[in-house]
Structures are given as C-alpha cells and as structure tokens.
Amino acid sequence: MTPLRRQRAATVLFVLAGAGVTLAVAMLALEQDINLFYPPEQVVSGEAPIGKRIRAGGMVAAGSVAHDDTGLGVSFVVTDYQGSEFRVDYEGLLPGLFGEGEGVLVAGQLRADGVFEAEEVLAKHDENYMPPEVADMMAATGEQP
Amino acid sequence: MGKATEWFRRTFHRMGSPRWFFAGSRGWMLGLYLVGGALIAIGSAWGLGFAPTDRLQGDSYRILYVHVPAAHLAEAVYVAIAIAGAVHLVWRMKMADLAIAAAAPVGMTLTAAALATGYIWGIPTWGTGWVWDARTTSMLVLLFLYFGLIALRQAVPRADRAALAVSVLAIVGVVNIPIIKYSVDWFTTLHQPASIRIGERPSIDPSMLWPLAVNALGYYLFLVGVVIAALRAKIIEREAKADWVRTWVQAR
Numbered sequence: 001m002t003p004l005r006r007q008r009a010a011t012v013l014f015v016l017a018g019a020g021v022t023l024a025v026a027m028l029a030l031e032q033d034i035n036l037f038y039p040p041e042q043v044v045s046g047e048a049p050i051g052k053r054i055r056a057g058g059m060v061a062a063g064s065v066a067h068d069d070t071g072l073g074v075s076f077v078v079t080d081y082q083g084s085e086f087r088v089d090y091e092g093l094l095p096g097l098f099g100e101g102e103g104v105l106v107a108g109q110l111r112a113d114g115v116f117e118a119e120e121v122l123a124k125h126d127e128n129y130m131p132p133e134v135a136d137m138m139a140a141t142g143e144q145p
Numbered sequence: 146m147g148k149a150t151e152w153f154r155r156t157f158h159r160m161g162s163p164r165w166f167f168a169g170s171r172g173w174m175l176g177l178y179l180v181g182g183a184l185i186a187i188g189s190a191w192g193l194g195f196a197p198t199d200r201l202q203g204d205s206y207r208i209l210y211v212h213v214p215a216a217h218l219a220e221a222v223y224v225a226i227a228i229a230g231a232v233h234l235v236w237r238m239k240m241a242d243l244a245i246a247a248a249a250p251v252g253m254t255l256t257a258a259a260l261a262t263g264y265i266w267g268i269p270t271w272g273t274g275w276v277w278d279a280r281t282t283s284m285l286v287l288l289f290l291y292f293g294l295i296a297l298r299q300a301v302p303r304a305d306r307a308a309l310a311v312s313v314l315a316i317v318g319v320v321n322i323p324i325i326k327y328s329v330d331w332f333t334t335l336h337q338p339a340s341i342r343i344g345e346r347p348s349i350d351p352s353m354l355w356p357l358a359v360n361a362l363g364y365y366l367f368l369v370g371v372v373i374a375a376l377r378a379k380i381i382e383r384e385a386k387a388d389w390v391r392t393w394v395q396a397r
Contacts, residue, residue, distance in 0.1 A: 001235075005235050005236060008234055008235045009231075009235045011234070012231050012234050012235060012316060015313065015316060015317060016316055016317075016319070016320070019316075019317045019320045020320050023320050023324070027324070027331075031332070034279050034332045035279075035332050035333040036276065036277075036278040036279070036332065036333050036334050036335055037333050037335075038333075039333065057333065057335075094272075095269075095270075095271060095272025096269055096270075096272075097201055097202065097269075097270055097271075097272075098272075099201075102201070105271075105335055120272075120273075121272070122271045122272045122273055122276070122335060123270065123271055123272055124271070124335055124337070125201070125202070125270050125271065125337050126337050126338075127337045127338045127339065127340040127348045127349075128340070128348045128349070129199055129202075129206060129209075129340060129348070129349035129350060129353050130199065130200055130349075130350040130353075131197030131198060131199065131200065131350055131352060131353070132197075132198065132199075132200040133197070134200075134350055135200040
C-alpha cells in the first residue's frame with residue numbers, strides 16, 4: 001500500500017471504530033428502553049413500574065389458564081420457570097398460538113397487588129420448529145422441545 | 146511473493162477494470178441464474194409442498210422459506226456494500242462504487258421483502274404484524290440505510306463526490322448489522338432467537354431445515370446473478386463514451 005492509501009485505510013478504520021463506539025455507548029445507556037418487555041423477575045421484584053402502561057413477558061404456566069363465566073375474561077400465570085411468576089387478567093381475544101407452556105407477551109398495567117391487567121396479549125413464538133410427530137415422540141420420551 | 150498473493154493481486158486489479166469485468170461476467174451471470182433458479186424451484190417446491198407442518202404454527206411457518214433467505218441476504222448485501230465502500234475510499238476504485246450502486250436496490254428490495262413477510266407471519270403467530278422491538282426496528286433502520294444509499298447518490302450531482310459520500314455512509318451504516326443479528330440475544334424482543342447457530346444443533350427439525358438450506362443457497366446464487374446484471378448495466382451507463390462500449394453497442 002502506498003502511504004496515501006495507508007492513510008485512507010486508517011481513516012476508514014477510525015470512522016468505523018468511532019461509529020461503533022458511539023453506538024455501543026448509546027445502546028448501553030438505553031438498554032432498558034430498547035428491551036421490549038419486563039421479564040417475570042423484574043415484575044415481581046418491583047423494578048417494573050406500577051400503574052403505567054408497560055409490557056411484560058414470559059411463559060404461560062401449565063394448568064394456570066382459567067376462563068371466566070362471561071366468556072371473554074381469562075386469567076393465567078406468567079412464569080420464568082425460575083421461581084418468579086405473576087398473574088395476568090385479560091378480557092379479549094387470545095392469539096391462535098397462545099397456550100400453556102408457550103411464550104407470551106402482555107401489554108397493560110401492573111396493579112399494586114401484583115396482578116397484571118392486560119389490554120393486549122401476544123404470543124411469543126420460540127425458535128423451535130418441528131413436525132407434530134416429532135413433538136409427540138419427544139413428549140413420549142419426556143424430552144423438552 | 147507467493148503464487149496465491151500474485152493471483153489475488155491480478156484478480157483485484159482486473160476486477161477494477163469495467164471492461165474486463167463486462168467481458169467476463171456474462172457467463173457467470175447466466176450460470177448463477179440457472180443454478181440459483183433451479184435451487185429455488187427445488188427448495189420452494191420441497192418447502193411449500195413436502196416439508197411437514199409445524200406442531201404449533203401449522204402451515205403458516207412456511208413463509209420462512211422466503212423470509213429467512215431474504216433477511217439473511219439483505220444483511221449480507223449490506224456487508225458487501227460496506228466492504229466495497231472501504232475499497233472505494235482507500236483505492237478510489239470506480240468498480241467498487243458501481244458495485245454499490247448496483248447492489249443497493251437489490252438489498253433494499255430484500256429488506257422490504259423480509260419486513261413484509263415478517264409482518265404477514267406475525268399476524269397469525271404473534272397476534273400482531275408489527276411491534277417495535279429491537280429486531281424489527283433495526284431491520285427497519287436497514288431499509289432506511291438502503292434508501293439513504295440510493296437517495297444520497299442522486300442528491301449529489303458530481304459522480305465522484307457522490308461516490309465518496311455513499312462510501313462513507315455505507316461504512317458507517319455497517320454497525321447496524323451486528324445489532325440486527327444480536328438484537329434477539331442482547332435485548333428482550335418479541336422476535337424469537339435464531340434457530341440456526343454455528344456450532345450448535347439447529348432447533349429447527351432437519352425435515353424443515355433441508356429445503357430451507359437449498360432455498361437459501363439458491364437465493365444467494367440467483368441474487369449474486371442479479372447484482373452482476375445490474376452492475377453490467379451500470380458499467381454501460383458510466384462508460385457510455387468509451388470506445389469499447391461503442392464497439393459493443395454497434396456489434397449488437
């Protein structure tokens with residue numbers, strides 16, 4: 001490389017490093033805002049604000065989904081399988097992929113008594129793709145998908 | 146100097162010559178169209194018609210046979226554009242700039258396709274088409290970067306100045322690529338983490354993965370062919386006054 005080109009290459013690397021560092025600092029500072037939802041641990045620990053519109057997410061605990069008599073009302077427990085869980089109350093249509101043991105994202109308000117009043121429920125699909133037969137086989141052998 | 150280095154040097158210099166590239170690239174383009182097109186046909190028929198349904202999503206998961214290759218390529222094309230931008234800034238190679246001009250609309254289209262297919266898949270799966278999480282938002286930023294690359298070139302009247310500005314934007318914008326890739330690991334998002342990771346067992350069943358692999362390879366080859374075709378058009382446009390272009394036009 002000629003000295004001129006070496007100098008230009010250094011400038012290119014400098015610009016790239018500058019842009020990278022700027023962005024990394026910005027992302028570290030904004031991490032909590034970039035996160036889309038509060039995991040159960042933060043909802044339980046009180047890190048999630050009460051009475052403000054927020055999103056929370058986790059897994060729907062097995063056996064926790066209960067529909068009320070009026071039809072559209074439903075409540076369920078969201079867990080991280082590591083000891084943190086909270087109850088969600090919701091009135092409305094559930095997405096097709098909503099189910100026990102599946103991921104869920106709820107938007108609404110956390111009440112002071114720790115119950116999450118959801119205005120919107122979204123299903124969070126995980127990264128597992130498998131045919132039903134394989135899922136049945138795994139269930140039969142007790143393996144987690 | 147070793148033989149390999151010498152070969153690389155010669156190829157690098159030749160690639161810098163629009164005339165050499167134009168003369169040698171037609172066969173490559175047609176070959177890539179043929180092989181890529183065949184692989185897409187096989188992969189799509191296999192994925193859409195023969196791969197099993199998903200245990201939860203049923204048939205709607207099949208949109209990944211378009212979504213995943215489009216999203217992956219959209220990022221890969223941007224990385225290639227950034228490398229071309231660096232080459233242009235250091236060596237002032239005209240071909241590198243022409244390559245950016247040729248690839249940007251292709252990358253933009255792929256990004257739009259990835260966003261559109263993601264939206265369509267999101268409605269039955271998530272219950273919403275769009276959510277402002279880190280993955281979808283950084284992908285939208287990529288679309289705007291592609292808009293920027295195209296608009297900036299048109300906004301600067303002098304071609305050499307425009308080329309420098311576009312190269313700088315291309316390099317700065319590449320910091321968005323690791324964010325897209327790792328957004329699902331660094332932040333909480335609605336978009337799921339990657340199913341295919343280097344060094345790990347894929348979390349997508351082999352019966353669904355194989356058609357995806359065939360399709361992805363097909364998309365890669367075919368779209369490199371498309372970029373070459375666009376680059377050939379750019380060469381003719383930029384070198385319109387050169388003797389060899391006139392000769393070529395008259396010969397047709």
